[in-house]
Amino acid sequence: MNEAQEITHETPYISIDATVMRANIARMAELARARGVTLRPHIKTHKIPAFALEQLQAGAVGITVAKPAEAEVMAEAGIRDIFIAYPVVVPSKIDRVLALARNIELAVGVDSAAGAALLSKRAAAAGMTLQVRLELDTGLRRTGAQLHEAVELGRTIALMPGLELSGIFTFKGAVLRQQATLDVAAAGKEEGELMVQAAERLRAAGVGIRHVSVGSTPTAAAAAAVPGVTEVRPGTYIFNDRMLERMGVCSADDWAARVRVTVVSVPAPNRAVVDGGSKTFATDVQPGNPPLNLEGFGAILGHPDAVLEKMNEEHGMIRSAAPHGWSVGDTLDIVPNHICSTVNLHNAVWLREPGGDRRIAVAARGMLS
Amino acid sequence: MNEAQEITHETPYISIDATVMRANIARMAELARARGVTLRPHIKTHKIPAFALEQLQAGAVGITVAKPAEAEVMAEAGIRDIFIAYPVVVPSKIDRVLALARNIELAVGVDSAAGAALLSKRAAAAGMTLQVRLELDTGLRRTGAQLHEAVELGRTIALMPGLELSGIFTFKGAVLRQQATLDVAAAGKEEGELMVQAAERLRAAGVGIRHVSVGSTPTAAAAAAVPGVTEVRPGTYIFNDRMLERMGVCSADDWAARVRVTVVSVPAPNRAVVDGGSKTFATDVQPGNPPLNLEGFGAILGHPDAVLEKMNEEHGMIRSAAPHGWSVGDTLDIVPNHICSTVNLHNAVWLREPGGDRRIAVAARGMLS
Numbered sequence: 164m165n166e167a168q169e170i171t172h173e174t175p176y177i178s179i180d181a182t183v184m185r186a187n188i189a190r191m192a193e194l195a196r197a198r199g200v201t202l203r204p205h206i207k208t209h210k211i212p213a214f215a216l217e218q219l220q221a222g223a224v225g226i227t228v229a230k231p232a233e234a235e236v237m238a239e240a241g242i243r244d245i246f247i248a249y250p251v252v253v254p255s256k257i258d259r260v261l262a263l264a265r266n267i268e269l270a271v272g273v274d275s276a277a278g279a280a281l282l283s284k285r286a287a288a289a290g291m292t293l294q295v296r297l298e299l300d301t302g303l304r305r306t307g308a309q310l311h312e313a314v315e316l317g318r319t320i321a322l323m324p325g326l327e328l329s330g331i332f333t334f335k336g337a338v339l340r341q342q343a344t345l346d347v348a349a350a351g352k353e354e355g356e357l358m359v360q361a362a363e364r365l366r367a368a369g370v371g372i373r374h375v376s377v378g379s380t381p382t383a384a385a386a387a388a389v390p391g392v393t394e395v396r397p398g399t400y401i402f403n404d405r406m407l408e409r410m411g412v413c414s415a416d417d418w419a420a421r422v423r424v425t426v427v428s429v430p431a432p433n434r435a436v437v438d439g440g441s442k443t444f445a446t447d448v449q450p451g452n453p454p455l456n457l458e459g460f461g462a463i464l465g466h467p468d469a470v471l472e473k474m475n476e477e478h479g480m481i482r483s484a485a486p487h488g489w490s491v492g493d494t495l496d497i498v499p500n501h502i503c504s505t506v507n508l509h510n511a512v513w514l515r516e517p518g519g520d521r522r523i524a525v526a527a528r529g530m531l532s
Numbered sequence: 533m534n535e536a537q538e539i540t541h542e543t544p545y546i547s548i549d550a551t552v553m554r555a556n557i558a559r560m561a562e563l564a565r566a567r568g569v570t571l572r573p574h575i576k577t578h579k580i581p582a583f584a585l586e587q588l589q590a591g592a593v594g595i596t597v598a599k600p601a602e603a604e605v606m607a608e609a610g611i612r613d614i615f616i617a618y619p620v621v622v623p624s625k626i627d628r629v630l631a632l633a634r635n636i637e638l639a640v641g642v643d644s645a646a647g648a649a650l651l652s653k654r655a656a657a658a659g660m661t662l663q664v665r666l667e668l669d670t671g672l673r674r675t676g677a678q679l680h681e682a683v684e685l686g687r688t689i690a691l692m693p694g695l696e697l698s699g700i701f702t703f704k705g706a707v708l709r710q711q712a713t714l715d716v717a718a719a720g721k722e723e724g725e726l727m728v729q730a731a732e733r734l735r736a737a738g739v740g741i742r743h744v745s746v747g748s749t750p751t752a753a754a755a756a757a758v759p760g761v762t763e764v765r766p767g768t769y770i771f772n773d774r775m776l777e778r779m780g781v782c783s784a785d786d787w788a789a790r791v792r793v794t795v796v797s798v799p800a801p802n803r804a805v806v807d808g809g810s811k812t813f814a815t816d817v818q819p820g821n822p823p824l825n826l827e828g829f830g831a832i833l834g835h836p837d838a839v840l841e842k843m844n845e846e847h848g849m850i851r852s853a854a855p856h857g858w859s860v861g862d863t864l865d866i867v868p869n870h871i872c873s874t875v876n877l878h879n880a881v882w883l884r885e886p887g888g889d890r891r892i893a894v895a896a897r898g899m900l901s
Contacts, residue, residue, distance in 0.1 A: 173625055173901035207845060229846045249807075249846060250796040252861050256542055274797050277860040305847045306797040306805050337844050427619040428643050428675040436675050438618075441816035442876050447843070449818060474816070475706050476576060476873055477598045477618060478674045491646040492621050504845055507811050508876070510898035529879035 172520070174425040174494060175439035177505070177512040183419040184401060184514075185217070191383070191400045192222040198387035198395075203227050203246060203376065205398030208503045210527035211512070212240030214401060225268065227396045231259045232530030234269070240526075244268040246296065246376075248332060248396065250278045250306060257285045261293065270294040270329060274306045279320045286325030295320065296330040296374060299361055301354045302338045313361045317370045329373050331365070332396070333358055335386075336379020345410045345454050351378065351385025359391035381412045404502035405462050406448055409455050420512070421464065421496040422505065424479060432486035437495060440474040444497070445504030461497040471497060541889070543794040543863060544808035546874070546881040552788040553770060554586070560752070560769045561591040567756035572596050572615060572745065574767030577872045579896035580881070581609030583770060594637065596765045600628045601899030603638070609895075613637040615665065615745075617701060617765065619647045619675060625901060626654045630662065639663035639698060643675045648689045655694030664689065665699040665743060670726045671707045671719075682730045686739045698742050700734070701765070702727055704755075705748020714779045714823050720747065720754025728760035750781045773871035774831050775817055778824050789881070790833065790865040791874065793848060801855035806864060809843040813866070814873035830866040840866060 172178075195202035204218045205227040215226050215237055225244030228234045234245045249272050251260055260282075263269050273279040273295045286293040297317055300307030308316050313331070321328045335354040339345060354377050362375045377386040378395035380403075387395050402420035403413040422444060424437035450457050450472070459470035460479070469483035481487075481495075489495075499505040506512065507528050514521045541547075564571035573587045574596040584595050584606055594613030597603045603614045618641050620629055629651075632638050642648040642664045655662040666686055669676030677685050682700070690697045704723040708714060723746050731741045746755040747764035749772075756764050771789035772782040791813060793806035819826050819841070828839035829848070838852035850856075850864075858864075868874040875881065876897050883890045 173622060175901070250860070252796050253542060253794055275860055277798075278796070281861065300799070303844075304799070305842075305844060305849055306799075309799075425622055427621050427647070429646075430669070430673070430675075430678075441814070441873055445810070445815070446818075447810035447815045447845070449815075473674075475672075475674060476816070476876075480674055491619070491644055492650065504810055507845075508898075529877075 172423070172513060174423050175443045176423055177509050178421055178423055178496070179402065179512050179514045180419050181514050181516040183417065184214070187400050187403060187417060187419055188218055188221045191397060194384055195387060195395055196222060200387045200392055201394045203394055203396050204401065205229075205248070205396050206233065206237065206527070208398040208401055209506060210525045211523055212237055212242070212526055213523060215242060216240065218401070224394075227398070228527075230530055231256050231263070233527045234263055235259065236527040236530060238263055238267050242267070246270045246272075246396075248272045248298070248334070250274055250298070252278050252281050254281070254285065257282055261286060261289050261291055264291065264293055270296050272296055272298045272306075272332065273320060274298040274308050276316060276319050279323055279326060283323035283325045289325075292325060292327050294327050294329045296332045296376065297328060299331055299333045299358065301333040301335045301357045303335055307333060310357060310361055314364050314368045314370075317365045317372075318368055321370045328370060330376055331358060331362055331372055331374070332376040334379060334396075335377070336381050339381055339410060347381040347410055347412060348385040351382030352389060354378070354382050355386035355389030355392045359389055362391060380407060381410050399503055402502045405457060405498050405500045406455060409457060415462070418498045420502050420506070421498050422461070423494055423496050426489045426491055426493045426495065429489060429491060433483050435481045435483075435487060435489050437479040437481060438477065439497070440476050440478045442476050442508060443505075444471070444474065444479065444499045445501050445508065446474065447504045448500040450500075457500050461499045464496040464498065466495070541792070541882060543792050544812045546789055546791055546878050547865070548771065548881050548883045549788050550883050550885040552786065553583070556769050556772060556786060556788055557587055557590045560766060563753055564756060564764055565591060569756045569761055570763045572763055572765050573770065574598075574617070574765050575602065575606065575896070577767040577770055578875060579894045580892055581606055581611070581895055582892060584611060585609065587770065593763075596767070597896075599899055599901060600625050600632070601901050602896045603632055604628065605896040605899060607632055607636050611636070615639045615641075615765075617641045617667070617703070619643055619667070621647050621650050623650070623654065626651055630655060630658050630660055633660065633662055639665050641665055641667045641675075641701065642689060643667040643677050645685060645688050648692055648695060652692035652694045658694075661694060661696050663696050663698045665701045665745065666697060668700055668702045668727065668730055670702040670704045670723045672704055676702060679726060679730055683733050683737045683739075686734045686741075687737055690739045697739060699745055700727060700731055700741055700743070701745035703748060703765070704746070705750050708750055708779060716750040716779055716781060717754040720751030721758060723747070723751050724755035724758025724761045728758055731760060749776060750779050768872055771871045774826060774867050774869045775824060778826060784831070787867045789871050789875070790867050791830070792863055792865050795858045795860055795862045795864065798858060798860060802852050804850045804856060804858050806848040806850060807846065808866070809845050809847045811845045811877060812874075813840070813843065813848065813868050814870050814877065815843065816873045817869040819869075826869050830868045833865040833867065835864070
């Protein structure tokens with residue numbers, strides 16, 4: 164990197180290693196191919212159309228998003244197959260979804276008869292048939308119908324005008340950091356098996372489920388290995404993060420994203436303050452909580468004895484076991500505990516490619532609706 | 533609000549009550565006037581030029597920011613007196629600060645001889661005199677020189693070419709949520725007294741300190757009452773939040789900002805899932821930690837028995853003691869634990885004025901450098 168580039172990279176900023184990112188993209192695509200399932204990555208991790216397009220080029224069948232506005236940004240970039248894995252229940256948002264569905268292959272999540280009825284009413288009034296997928300709860304206890312309700316709910320939704328119930332989906336990944344275990348293989352296997360059983364019960368009841376969609380980065384490999392699973396929707400794998408490394412899902416060599424910060428103060432030989440705090444690093448995965456037991460808010464690369472132990476909005480407080488030797492103005496690279504919510508704090512990232520660095524806008528961030 | 537407006541307000545969004553906000557602005561301005569100190573609000577809470585201008589109209593002498601980029605956005609909006617209360621140590625950022633200082637009244641924080649030397653070198657080379665203020669640590673242990681170093685450091689900095697050491701400053705507000713006490717009056721009094729003593733020692737040593745600048749929203753009143761304090765720099769008071777209410781610094785009637793969310797799923801009669809999670813509500817002030825002991829991630833207005841107990845990125849999980857009676861599509865208003873870092877997640881806010889609602893961009897958010 165020459166000096167002119169260095170100047171434009173003012174800290175704090177996220178740096179993405181393109182080589183590592185592309186290896187991560189290729190590895191997950193290969194996993195899906197090997198298992199005979201389709202890959203529909205969740206773009207919540209990066210929110211960048213160019214990266215979604217790279218995932219598609221590597222073999223993804225389409226993408227997953229959380230919000231109509233994210234779908235709009237991605238469709239604008241030319242992506243033609245999008246699943247909004249979230250209940251869309253606000254009338255104006257439903258109308259935006261229907262507008263999108265006129266132009267691209269679109270599916271929307273539902274997890275209740277009440278929510279499906281809202282979609283049905285507006286889709287039927289527009290003379291359209293909207294693809295929906297029923298969300299089932301395989302343990303996370305957030306959205307998602309209970310498994311024992313799946314057949315009754317699926318039959319109800321399948322009868323609603325204006326809707327085509329084409330699949331079922333679940334998300335179990337975040338369970339792992341709430342439970343006492345980090346056994347991602349067992350979690351993925353259970354996730355896949357519960358969903359395949361539900362799909363079979365639905366089919367036996369006459370509901371023609373085509374897509375059995377599961378998975379997060381930690382559970383994707385084991386869930387995809389369950390016969391009958393048709394699709395995985397991991398997101399974080401594109402960058403990986405400290406949480407996934409702690410789960411044993413990636414190694415530190417697979418970290419594609421880091422936050423570069425500058426030392427702004429050295430209050431003591433074993434302390435340093437950097438220019439990244441809670442407006443730069445996400446705080447949703449806190450240090451200390453089992454089973455992850457992460458020390459601090461990120462891994463300080465090359466300094467395993469140093470801990471980013473505390474943050475205010477614009478200050479990160481680092482403590483090291485031994486004197487660290489840093490001076491004001493030095494830069495450090497930190498891999499955050501959770502990369503998805505960290506990227507969400509940044510308007511742009513720097514993509515480090517062999518030929519140079521490029522600033523890329525996080526185009527779908529802040530698309531709150 | 534008419535239907536057309538309602539449609540454009542898709543959840544989740546931040547709603548600001550203009551009447552409450554203006555009362556908050558006026559109250560702090562009056563407090564500063566009554567104490568005979570200047571008011572230089574920190575705009576980190578809102579990052580919106582129009583709101584900073586309202587603070588100035590109400591009597592603030594200038595504003596405080598954390599970053600050169602925030603100063604640039606605010607200067608662009610016509611604000612002529614800005615203090616960057618943060619060590620600026622990166623050469624390219626120093627050059628941006630010097631460029632700004634050519635056009636407006638600007639001061640920058642320093643907390644070390646090394647950091648001051650970086651400023652001195654470039655300011656002197658540019659033939660300029662840059663105003664700096666020395667940051668002192670009154671207990672927070674982040675940036676800020678130790679009090680016993682103040683005289684020696686102040687004398688060193690005052691001799692550096694290209695710099696004018698015009699004041700000292702500190703920030704103690706965030707100490708309160710780390711300590712076992714919420715005694716904001718005692719904290720503010722101590723903050724003010726320590727700083728006045730430091731200023732007197734510096735003056736006795738021949739360093740002409742004009743500004744003795746203290747305070748956060750919780751400590752402003754008590755610190756401003758200490759004779760010799762010249763300025764307060766509160767930020768959060770413009771909106772207030774749940775943390776400040778818990779500290780006894782404001783009442784629920786003084787909450788100007790809330791996040792409106794929609795119920796997207798009702799998994800059980802005493803549970804609900806809303807469309808705001810950790811990408812909508814800040815997670816830097818966690819539930820449960822003493823002394824705040826906040827239940828959940830926000831106050832759910834009108835529902836004191838309901839707790840926003842868990843969040844994923846786009847899901848907020850609410851549990852209520854009794855059945856809540858909410859349906860899919862209902863909206864709830866939630867006051868977050870910490871409003872500053874919550875606003876930082878949003879590209880815009882809606883300002884609710886007597887005549888109607890206006891969407892206002894959070895123009896200085898994401899200005900990471």
